[in-house]
Amino acid sequence: MLAKNEFSQLKSVIVGDATGAQIPMLDKSLRCVNYADKKDLKDIPKSGLYPEQVIDEANEDIEIFITFLESQNIKVFRPEQNKPAYYNYCPRDVLLTHGEQLIFAPMSLRARKNEHLAYTKLFPESCQTTMLISRDDDLYNENCIGNKKVLALNETEPCFDAANVLRHNQDVFYLVSNSGNIAGADALQKCLGPETTVHKIENVYSYMHIDSTLAILRDGLLLVNPDRIKDKSQLPKVLQNWDVIFAPPPVDIGHYPGYCNSSPWVSINLLSINENLVVLEQRQDNLRKILESYKIECAMLPMRHARTLGGCFHCITVDVERDNV
Numbered sequence: 001m002l003a004k005n006e007f008s009q010l011k012s013v014i015v016g017d018a019t020g021a022q023i024p025m026l027d028k029s030l031r032c033v034n035y036a037d038k039k040d041l042k043d044i045p046k047s048g049l050y051p052e053q054v055i056d057e058a059n060e061d062i063e064i065f066i067t068f069l070e071s072q073n074i075k076v077f078r079p080e081q082n083k084p085a086y087y088n089y090c091p092r093d094v095l096l097t098h099g100e101q102l103i104f105a106p107m108s109l110r111a112r113k114n115e116h117l118a119y120t121k122l123f124p125e126s127c128q129t130t131m132l133i134s135r136d137d138d139l140y141n142e143n144c145i146g147n148k149k150v151l152a153l154n155e156t157e158p159c160f161d162a163a164n165v166l167r168h169n170q171d172v173f174y175l176v177s178n179s180g181n182i183a184g185a186d187a188l189q190k191c192l193g194p195e196t197t198v199h200k201i202e203n204v205y206s207y208m209h210i211d212s213t214l215a216i217l218r219d220g221l222l223l224v225n226p227d228r229i230k231d232k233s234q235l236p237k238v239l240q241n242w243d244v245i246f247a248p249p250p251v252d253i254g255h256y257p258g259y260c261n262s263s264p265w266v267s268i269n270l271l272s273i274n275e276n277l278v279v280l281e282q283r284q285d286n287l288r289k290i291l292e293s294y295k296i297e298c299a300m301l302p303m304r305h306a307r308t309l310g311g312c313f314h315c316i317t318v319d320v321e322r323d324n325v
């Protein structure tokens with residue numbers, strides 16, 4: 001049984017790899033999905049490998065994280081080493097586990113269309129669904145550039161990154177944003193079947209992914225980004241009676257000059273080992289104190305390039321197996 005929530009005891013996990021991480025050639029998908037906030041082309045980094053220092057330091061931090069996971073008796077899988085067209089740093093963007101299913105998402109960037117191949121050999125083929133799409137030019141809406149009210153993706157075909165999704169057993173939450181359209185939520189609903197409900201979250205955050213906006217800590221307890229969610233009424237109905245922790249202001253861990261793939265709110269991009277233990281970036285002491293007051297212990301580990309590469313402990317993992325309850 002594959003993981004179907006974000007917090008039951010973790011048994012096995014995929015951890016990403018920064019090796020070979022690169023900025024792909026600028027095309028319409030990259031322009032609209034990753035850089036809608038950059039009006040000026042000169043603010044977009046040139047294509048090519050990330051600086052060696054970034055890759056080496058990210059991999060050093062990943063090794064520390066893996067040592068920690070193994071000390072908790074968690075089995076760790078790694079992406080198959082290939083020459084990624086983008087990167088294998090964030091498996092969370094690529095694949096979604098839910099019960100019997102492992103779904104390779106129809107990802108928003110053209111450069112990521114083969115990224116799932118780094119993971120296909122890890123699992124029996126029988127549980128894998130690959131959602132293929134064309135990513136024609138008409139999928140992307142350049143009016144999103146400089147305008148958060150216009151999303152990067154049209155509705156011409158289903159498109160989403162798996163990191164636009166959080167799971168809570170039979171309820172699945174899907175952020176409609178530059179990296180996930182409504183057609184994508186509908187296609188995911190079809191794929192998961194009638195016993196699971198995909199709840200769309202709209203008009204909350206226009207850019208990439210759900211996991212710097214919300215974290216599900218346990219049944220009935222949610223961590224939210226107060227910059228994006230001010231009030232429970234913005235949440236799907238099934239979450240409105242949950243306890244909500246409004247995250248404290250993030251400690252900005254900075255990024256390598258000229259390379260930035262995420263806001264300081266990657267601070268809440270945590271991985272739950274179980275309901276009482278999460279992994280946080282080591283500088284997020286304010287968040288640690290609040291979580292401890294809810295009896296959630298925090299393993300504080302380094303992830304120096306979380307902002308540079310666009311992912312902290314949630315993004316750089318996929319929880320493959322958890323003790324599902």
Ligand code: DAV
Nearest residue numbers: 208209212262263315
């Ligand atoms: O808040 O800038 C982080 C992306 C996480 N995959 C943000 C989005």
